[in-house]
């Protein structure tokens with residue numbers, strides 16, 4: 001009898017120890033303490049929203065990559081009063097030769113709102129690694145900006161990307177952009193992971209908040225390309241007010257070079273930039289088998305030449321791995337469809353937004369499962385990407401602080417703070433990622449990770465893909 005109770009006691013102790021072990025096996029949940037009040041949108045008379053002086057002066061100037069290789073730039077701006085000029089004048093820093101390219105102008109209506117005159121002009125065949133000045137507008141209302149083209153695509157070309165998601169236009173949003181601008185590691189192009197203006201939070205999706213957002217980001221987006229991903233706040237689908245066309249304001253305002261990667265939609269496309277190959281996906285477009293996005297994506301991955309662009313990066317709005325309660329498992333259907341492709345083609349890192357917090361995963365995959373074998377747990381996989389959620393730009397919906405407990409093993413670090421990221425590529429084998437929360441000094445890294453390229457520098461351990 002005594003031995004029976006000893007056995008039961010031992011079993012109980014073992015269970016306690018096992019459950020304690022489970023708790024300890026998760027990653028780090030930061031205990032950083034921050035103020036938790038919601039940040040309001042900046043008022044309309046804020047200096048960041050100021051309309052540039054002069055009649056019909058171009059405003060909301062922003063640029064993005066304009067071709068597949070990095071020798072093209074799309075320059076976009078809005079003139080409020082009349083169409084004005086479609087022409088961009090541009091010249092290389094060390095040249096007096098001025099070039100002209102004409103773009104297009106369009107407008108759109110949304111409920112009772114009518115847009116200004118939205119100009120898009122694609123400049124192509126620029127020299128690599130060159131600073132260019134450009135000028136838009138006419139008469140006394142011209143405005144001048146500059147950008148630097150990336151180096152020629154190549155395997156060991158260093159390049160630094162910034163990362164921002166779910167920015168909005170609050171005081172916290174402004175802090176995020178300021179911190180990104182002042183980070184001593186200077187981002188050369190920004191990877192934006194969706195949810196831009198949050199204009200849809202206003203009655204009838206008041207599109208004047210798209211205009212304020214355009215003026216807010218101009219101070220950075222006119223000087224370096226922002227690589228766009230669409231989020232749920234870009235859908236603007238409100239048939240009950242006569243707006244049944246999804247993504248209408250977004251696709252009118254933000255052009256991307258989707259045709260250059262043989263995509264049929266601006267919502268999914270790819271670019272090469274320096275040593276990176278960046279694939280942008282749409283969480284809110286059909287992505288099931290036989291859908292246009294699926295067909296494009298599955299043809300796209302085999303095209304990536306890792307001896308030319310070693311770093312394979314995917315941008316998508318809804319995270320495939322997230323251990324926060326809010327938006328829990330919203331990316332699950334996409335994970336089931338696409339994770340085997342990510343692993344097979346050794347994607348280095350997947351950046352997502354949507355969840356208003358920060359989280360970094362271990363390299364795991366969860367692709368061994370089929371309908372009968374029960375193998376449905378994320379496990380370490382050297383061929384798997386790191387998943388980073390960086391939807392912490394600072395929008396008016398605030399942070400999400402509620403996390404699933406205990407922290408799952410796949411979650412390496414999680415913290416509900418606003419901030420931005422830097423992805424700093426050194427060469428074909430090494431890149432350094434850092435996450436910077438807004439409460440710290442500009443150079444402080446709240447989290448960081450050396451990434452070893454999956455094609456060039458990963459251990460030769462077999463992927464669990466082999467188990468399938």
Ligand SMILES: [Fe+2]
Nearest residue numbers: 195231232354
């Ligand atoms: Fe979102």
